[in-house]
Amino acid sequence: MxxxxxxxxxxxxxxxxxxxxxxxxxxxxxxxxxxxxxxxxxxxxxxxxxxxxxxxxxxxxxxxxxxxxxxxxxxxxxxxxxxxxxxxxxxxxxxxxxxxxxxxxxxxxxxxxxxxxxxxxxxxxxxxxxxxxxxxxGSKKELPELLDYVLCLIHLAVFGILGVLTRYLLQKLFGPEVVGLTSDQNILYLDLPSNMVGSFLMGWLGVVFKADITGVSDYLAIGLTTGYLGSLTTFSGWNQKMLDLAVDGHWVFVVLGFLVGLFLAAYSILFGVETAKGFRWLLTRQKERSGSGIFSSRVNWRVDSCRRHLAVMMVFILVLAALWSVSGALLKEEFSSGSSAAQLWLACIVGPPGVWIRWFLARLNGRGLGRAGLLKWLPFGTIIANVSAACIMAALSTVTKAVNTQNCDTVVSGIQLGFLGCLSTVSTFIAEFNAMRESNHPWRAYAYALITICFSFGLGTLIYSVPVWTKGYE
Incomplete structure (x- = not known):
């Protein structure tokens, strides 16, 4: 926390x-x-x-x-x-x-x-x-360890798929096909709206109302923030768009793209906190007038017994099975066309493993290096997730240009949108950035951002840009 x-x-x-x-x-x-x-x-x-x-x-x-x-x-x-x-x-x-x-x-x-x-x-x-x-x-009876993990993984999977769907819709809404605000050719990259919306919602769900959500279910809080918001935002997609601009020689756009992206995401989360605090104040005033505490009825909805946990787990298993089944059926129908819809349905299938890996990597945050725990202020789990996802996405983009077939493009784009989009995250990255900026050592925030961006973009240049320049890929 x-x-x-x-x-x-x-x-x-x-x-x-x-x-x-x-x-x-x-x-x-x-x-x-x-x-x-x-x-x-x-x-x-x-x-x-x-x-x-x-x-x-x-x-x-x-x-x-x-x-x-x-x-x-x-x-x-x-x-x-x-x-x-x-x-x-x-x-x-x-x-x-x-x-x-x-x-x-x-x-x-x-x-x-x-x-x-x-x-x-x-x-x-x-x-x-x-x-x-x-x-x-008396104290609440603990759930079996296996059930604890299953509940976490199921919540992360379902909300991760919902995050992928939301990110895809925001890409289409603000992209060239509808509003025309974002594109692959300028600093307002396609994933910028989803990164801003996810950061804004983090101010609501991850800060101001996090205690109320946890009051209903700990796993719901995990699913909404780590699962949904972590998958709604993507660092690897952001980095890859900057690599594409660099390949075309737009170096000024690359610098501005990183600066604008960082600035807008950071202020989106602050705006979310302030608006959520205002909404909470209104709710508190209303509850005070009615003589009851804010969200006083949430105890009735608390999932705090083994029976309730099992019921919720069964519901989420059915939802996950339905999402995967529908995605598989639609992928089979659309795959031959090579459309963006086929990429989306593949992304929904491969997205959850990305969320799970990111969740497990997060155990490295706060541990530091070695037994002495050096550099504890660096969240190595988030760094590894974002940098590795950016590198894999760059490698797959190189493969796409080398193979240059419709089926390869569909598979690679689906993996990039789903698995790698969920493996990397901007909401967590910005959360840690703001925490460092408000600490006693604000310089660490900018050092952390610089380390993440430089490693991702530098390795991506070696993996993607250099082969494209030397091989002459279109």
């Missing part, structure tokens, strides 16, 4: 201590709030937390099973304002700041951005703040 941090001069004050448990990706930090104590966070913990701003993959499930993460202790000290003691945070306040009272491991699986510095309270765990009602009901 995102732990955006501030310096000692922020308006919010507090302190973070080191956890007593073993080092893990989901550390809980002892915290206390005092008007006289400056906000401070250990640099090593901050580096790890910022690197995990986007996704930590299946480490959430592993940590929950094996108790790798310690317990976070939250206490209200002598914080006061005008001589009045500050009240303890309630569910509404925590939800307003984007923190729920569910497992932090599940929340960490989402792909969020860091909240604004003045909004940060502290990362809270289920075991830290437990209302008396929850204590009386």
């Amino acid at each position: 995102d732990r955006g941090t501030t310096d000692s001069e922020t308006r919010q004050s507090g302190s973070f201590g080191h956890p007593s448990s073993a080092s893990s990706s989901m550390r809980r930090h002892s915290a206390s709030f005092s008007a006289a104590v400056p906000f401070h966070i250990d640099d090593d913990i901050e580096s790890e937390s910022v690197s995990e701003a986007g996704d930590i993959g299946d480490r959430a499930l592993h940590s929950k099973r094996h108790g790798e993460s310690g317990k976070f202790q939250f206490s209200i000290g002598h914080a006061s304002q005008n001589g009045v003691a500050a009240p303890p945070p309630d569910d509404t306040m925590l939800s307003t700041y984007g923190y729920g009272s569910r497992d932090l491991e599940a929340l960490n699986t989402i792909s969020p951005v860091s909240p604004l510095p003045e909004e940060i309270i502290s990362p809270l765990s289920t075991d830290a703040i437990v209302c008396s009602k929850d204590k009386k009901q």
Whole structure:
């Protein structure tokens, strides 16, 4: 989960201590709030937390099973304002700041951005703040480990396919065939609208309302953010369009394309956060007038029993089977035509494995290099997913130009749209970028962006541009 941090001069004050448990990706930090104590966070913990701003993959499930993460202790000290003691945070306040009272491991699986510095309270765990009602009901019975993984993979697959479909529709809507805003020949590349829309929705689903979504189902939160938004946005498609421009000698367009793409995606997620906060404020006012808390009825919809989980799993299995069956049938019918529709249906079939691989690679985020954990602030899982997808897409594009047949173009385009589009992501990349930009070391955000873009574009040039130039491919 995102732990955006501030310096000692922020308006919010507090302190973070080191956890007593073993080092893990989901550390809980002892915290206390005092008007006289400056906000401070250990640099090593901050580096790890910022690197995990986007996704930590299946480490959430592993940590929950094996108790790798310690317990976070939250206490209200002598914080006061005008001589009045500050009240303890309630569910509404925590939800307003984007923190729920569910497992932090599940929340960490989402792909969020860091909240604004003045909004940060502290990362809270289920075991830290437990209302008396929850204590009386007792702790929730854990699901079998296999069922945990199956539920995650099924949600990721279904929402990943929906992300592919949405991205394809946005390409067609804003492309030359309809609006004509984007094309392959300028800096407004075809996947720019989907990257902007996905980043905007991340502000809603991954930041402001993430606690409310998790309050219904942890797996729904994973599916919507890591699955849907991660597949709606694509880094490899963005990189490949810049390679195509470079091949044609439009180097200025390449530089502007990366800068404009990064700028618009970064501000889309901020705009999403601000609009979602405004909408939440309206909902809060309405609920206050009616005398009930915001989303107070969500408990009735909570999927928190084995029976409900099994029911949801069966529904999602049927949906996934239907999506794959329809895609397979339509692919068989359209394949010989070589149309974009055939590429879409193939993309829907091969998309889910890309989401799964990206989810598993995310376990590398926050780990650093070697036993010493060097460069923990770099999310290596996201870097590997984006760079590898960009390189594979460049290689397949080279194959397409070398073979130059209709069937090869259909297969390659389907794999690029589906598998590689889902393997790479801009929403997570931008989430981590913003988390670093709001940390105590904002230069890391630009270093991270530069590393990802330079490696992807540099290797893509060797794999794609150089063969095209030397072989004279059209």
